[in-house]
Amino acid sequence: MSSDVRFTDFKSDKQPTWCPGCGDFGTMNGMMKALANTGNDPDNTFVVAGIGCSGKIGTYMHSYALHGVHGRALPVGIGVKSANPDLEVMVSGGDGDGYSIGAGHFVHAVRRNMDMTYVVMDNRIYGLTKGQASPTSREDFETATTPDGPKQAPVNPLALALAADGSFIAQSFSSDAQRHTEIVQQAVEHDGFGFVNVYSPCVTFNDVDTYDYFRDTIVDLDEEDHDPTDRDAAEAKIMDDDTEYQGVIYQDEESVPYNERHGLDENMADIPDGAPEDATDLVREFY
Amino acid sequence: MPDDLNWAIGGEAGDGINSTGKIFAQALSRAGRHVFTSKDFASRIRGGYTAYKVRSSTERVESVVDRLDILIALTQRTVEENMDELHEGSVIIYDGERTMMEDFEAPEGMIGLPVPLKRLAEEAGGALMQNIVALGAACEVANFPIENLDEALEKRFGDKGESIVENNRQAARFGEEHVVEELDHDEFDYDIETTDNDYVLLNGDEAIGMGAIAAGCRFYSGYPITPATDVMEYLKGRLERYGGHVMQAEDELAAINMALGAARAGARSMTATSGPGIDLMAETFGLVATSETPLVICDVMRSGPSTGMPTKQEQGDLDMLLYGGHGEIPRFVVAPTTVSECFHKTIEAFNLAEKYQTPVYLVGDLALAVSEQTFEPEEFDMDSVEIDRGKLVDENEIDSWLDDSDRFQPHFPAADGISPRTLPGTSGGAHMTTGLEHDELGRRTEEQEVRIEQVDKRNQKVETAKDEEDWDYREFGDSDADTLVLSWGSNEGAMREAIGFLDEADIDIRFLSVPYMFPRPDLTEEIEAADEVIVVECNATGQFADVVEGDTLTRVKRINKYNGVRFKADELAERITEKLDAAQEVPT
Numbered sequence: 001m002s003s004d005v006r007f008t009d010f011k012s013d014k015q016p017t018w019c020p021g022c023g024d025f026g027t028m029n030g031m032m033k034a035l036a037n038t039g040n041d042p043d044n045t046f047v048v049a050g051i052g053c054s055g056k057i058g059t060y061m062h063s064y065a066l067h068g069v070h071g072r073a074l075p076v077g078i079g080v081k082s083a084n085p086d087l088e089v090m091v092s093g094g095d096g097d098g099y100s101i102g103a104g105h106f107v108h109a110v111r112r113n114m115d116m117t118y119v120v121m122d123n124r125i126y127g128l129t130k131g132q133a134s135p136t137s138r139e140d141f142e143t144a145t146t147p148d149g150p151k152q153a154p155v156n157p158l159a160l161a162l163a164a165d166g167s168f169i170a171q172s173f174s175s176d177a178q179r180h181t182e183i184v185q186q187a188v189e190h191d192g193f194g195f196v197n198v199y200s201p202c203v204t205f206n207d208v209d210t211y212d213y214f215r216d217t218i219v220d221l222d223e224e225d226h227d228p229t230d231r232d233a234a235e236a237k238i239m240d241d242d243t244e245y246q247g248v249i250y251q252d253e254e255s256v257p258y259n260e261r262h263g264l265d266e267n268m269a270d271i272p273d274g275a276p277e278d279a280t281d282l283v284r285e286f287y
Numbered sequence: 288m289p290d291d292l293n294w295a296i297g298g299e300a301g302d303g304i305n306s307t308g309k310i311f312a313q314a315l316s317r318a319g320r321h322v323f324t325s326k327d328f329a330s331r332i333r334g335g336y337t338a339y340k341v342r343s344s345t346e347r348v349e350s351v352v353d354r355l356d357i358l359i360a361l362t363q364r365t366v367e368e369n370m371d372e373l374h375e376g377s378v379i380i381y382d383g384e385r386t387m388m389e390d391f392e393a394p395e396g397m398i399g400l401p402v403p404l405k406r407l408a409e410e411a412g413g414a415l416m417q418n419i420v421a422l423g424a425a426c427e428v429a430n431f432p433i434e435n436l437d438e439a440l441e442k443r444f445g446d447k448g449e450s451i452v453e454n455n456r457q458a459a460r461f462g463e464e465h466v467v468e469e470l471d472h473d474e475f476d477y478d479i480e481t482t483d484n485d486y487v488l489l490n491g492d493e494a495i496g497m498g499a500i501a502a503g504c505r506f507y508s509g510y511p512i513t514p515a516t517d518v519m520e521y522l523k524g525r526l527e528r529y530g531g532h533v534m535q536a537e538d539e540l541a542a543i544n545m546a547l548g549a550a551r552a553g554a555r556s557m558t559a560t561s562g563p564g565i566d567l568m569a570e571t572f573g574l575v576a577t578s579e580t581p582l583v584i585c586d587v588m589r590s591g592p593s594t595g596m597p598t599k600q601e602q603g604d605l606d607m608l609l610y611g612g613h614g615e616i617p618r619f620v621v622a623p624t625t626v627s628e629c630f631h632k633t634i635e636a637f638n639l640a641e642k643y644q645t646p647v648y649l650v651g652d653l654a655l656a657v658s659e660q661t662f663e664p665e666e667f668d669m670d671s672v673e674i675d676r677g678k679l680v681d682e683n684e685i686d687s688w689l690d691d692s693d694r695f696q697p698h699f700p701a702a703d704g705i706s707p708r709t710l711p712g713t714s715g716g717a718h719m720t721t722g723l724e725h726d727e728l729g730r731r732t733e734e735q736e737v738r739i740e741q742v743d744k745r746n747q748k749v750e751t752a753k754d755e756e757d758w759d760y761r762e763f764g765d766s767d768a769d770t771l772v773l774s775w776g777s778n779e780g781a782m783r784e785a786i787g788f789l790d791e792a793d794i795d796i797r798f799l800s801v802p803y804m805f806p807r808p809d810l811t812e813e814i815e816a817a818d819e820v821i822v823v824e825c826n827a828t829g830q831f832a833d834v835v836e837g838d839t840l841t842r843v844k845r846i847n848k849y850n851g852v853r854f855k856a857d858e859l860a861e862r863i864t865e866k867l868d869a870a871q872e873v874p875t
Contacts, residue, residue: 012730043713043716044712046711048548059719064718066547066578066721067719067720067721067722067723068544068571069544075541075548078548079547079552082534082548082549083505083549084554084712086712087711104537108537268553269552271503271555271674272503272674274669275500282667283664284664287486287488
């Protein structure tokens with residue numbers, strides 16, 4: 001790790017193919033800045049992404065990275081961190097990737113509390129498949145596949161995370177570059193699973209959850225004297241359907257991550273040239 | 288009575304059938320006898336017929352046969368289930384004082400041996416020990432010194448304290464004494480020999496787990512499924528001793544993705560499952576291959592399709608393992624044929640995976656997985672384990688694999704198809720990998736030339752491996768025989784013994800047991816040299832036979848079994864004889 005890493009060192013030479021104005025630009029910039037600010041560099045960082053617009057992030061960043069299959073980014077990140085705890089692991093996905101096909105993994109990743117960061121680019125729509133309802137789409141949000149709206153409650157990812165005993169639950173807005181970066185940075189620094197749901201507007205297909213909408217409505221928890229270590233207060237914010245919040249909603253400062261609980265502190269890449277020294281003990285057990 | 292002793296205990300699931308069988312098998316093994324065990328169980332926790340069979344001899348035993356000499360029957364159904372295998376002189380040990388068995392009468396020609404199992408167990412300290420009383424009785428019937436049980440009882444109950452072990456020893460002796468005192472011992476003339484040999488006793492799942500640790504596997508993720516769970520249970524607690532970790536995933540999709548992540552980070556990684564789990568893993572299997580990640584995926588086959596018969600034997604997944612997944616996926620499919628081969632082929636699977644940066648299917652089947660067998664400990668030679676990590680590039684060598692703008696090229700199209708590999712944390716090696724088609728840097732592309740280059744590169748790895756590795760078979764019987772029999776997986780044991788039965792009938796067989804399904808040995812020459820070719824496998828359609836026909840452009844005969852039960856040696860000999868007789872019939 002070198003101290004003179006700049007966030008641009010995390011940029012690849014590939015130009016993003018996201019639509020001009022896409023919220024994902026800001027989300028990614030904040031991730032890169034957070035990584036650089038916390039003293040990481042591309043060679044000790046592993047970024048995992050799933051499928052969709054968010055999934056392209058590994059291509060636009062420069063680090064060790066894997067772009068996987070739809071909805072399965074979190075288990076990959078868990079495997080990476082288990083095998084080499086020295087790596088900074090950041091997983092990124094979208095609302096479809098994370099809360100629909102990957103919802104099961106999300107809940108289990110939260111309760112597993114591996115020391116890693118999960119950033120979800122939530123634009124409340126499926127962008128890359130050209131505009132269908134996502135799990136976080138509003139109940140009356142009209143799309144080609146839901147002409148009268150989904151007519152079902154949107155997933156509340158923060159509530160899912162709290163119910164699964166999440167140790168760090170936060171929300172940010174990609175266009176508020178400074179706050180977004182700070183919040184992701186806190187997630188990276190957190191000992192455990194740092195989860196950040198990022199409002200990352202889709203300028204092409206979502207004309208409801210727009211930049212203007214979030215700018216006008218978002219409430220910063222820092223201005224509300226919110227105590228993120230107070231679980232009840234966090235629950236009240238999370239269950240408040242009428243307000244969009246940004247900030248760290250809940251943080252368990254006593255959090256002991258899975259890797260620490262299980263004593264995962266060795267780089268598993270290091271193995272002997274032959275069988276382990278005392279491997280004959282394994283045979284002896286069968287006498 | 289022959290030296291070969293066939294013993295079984297049967298009752299309802301939950302009766303402690305497995306642990307009792309295992310104790311007897313271990314006692315025989317410690318007494319220097321060879322052992323082969325098989326289990327018959329249903330997919331339920333309590334109730335339902337279940338049995339544990341032990342075949343034992345001073346010679347090596349490779350399979351089960353259709354014969355039962357001593358049967359401990361805890362229920363009447365146990366006798367009914369095994370009627371075909373019981374013979375004149377078979378001894379049936381049962382509890383004549385228990386309601387389930389009180390009206391029982393031994394079938395004609397067989398010897399019913401009532402032992403008050405429950406009452407004697409209570410006298411020894413608890414009714415739970417009734418099976419141990421039966422074991423003591425069985426020892427006396429077989430003329431097998433009861434002291435041999437003591438060590439196995441210590442192994443089984445040692446954790447629960449010395450008094451529990453002592454009670455069990457007492458229970459066994461009560462059983463023994465009852466047979467000596469109350470019954471006419473002259474009726475039985477079993478007299479099994481013991482030797483000074485030291486054997487180890489283990490099953491295929493355990494051998495896979497042990498092979499994985501020996502090979503440097505450090506990360507295992509899996510989701511419980513019969514009959515692969517024993518691999519995970521074996522590794523849990525043991526892998527950790529070597530700095531590794533076993534993670535029980537939330538599902539098979541998570542399991543393979545976790546293993547992929549760990550492998551990407553540099554750990555030798557494995558996941559194990561059965562057919563339904565392989566289905567779920569199929570999408571990620573393609574990602575493993577495209578991202579060129581070394582990974583061992585173990586499929587312990589059971590009866591399908593769908594949930595099929597989860598606790599029954601079948602070799603029905605071959606087509607899926609060879610062809611499963613969308614698109615064209617380079618892979619290796621390695622299928623060990625014996626318990627000790629499970630150990631060796633697992634080590635080989637890890638080396639193949641890293642050397643060629645390719646997913647490897649390691650294929651077992653239920654019969655191989657759950658059957659314990661004795662071996663000379665030397666067959667699990669840890670000193671012979673070799674680790675080949677392939678083209679792993681460190682910081683010092685990285686310069687030669689950078690492009691003009693100093694970016695590492697993880698998918699460099701080397702002539703042998705194998706690119707350099709850096710592990711995360713290696714300075715200057717940062718790169719991405721993806722399931723999307725990509726260029727040499729791992730960047731997404733749809734350029735036609737690059738697509739062709741990368742597809743060819745990945746497929747070339749298999750071609751390189753075909754040249755560099757030994758894709759051999761194991762040969763038994765008479766190499767000049769006109770009849771050639773081929774099989775894969777667990778059938779090898781039964782086939783080897785069948786050769787002996789056939790020999791007695793003057794039928795010579797050349798038998799090849801094939802442990803590599805892809806790439807596999809070219810059998811054209813062997814098939815052309817034979818008059819008759821028969822492929823033996825536990826499935827209905829003959830998936831391996833199809834493959835052999837395709838490879839060699841020769842029609843083969845098929846012996847298939849798909850009732851959920853493995854082949855037995857005497858049964859195989861009979862079916863081969865029938866096939867040959869049929870072949871000789873001239874149409875009129």
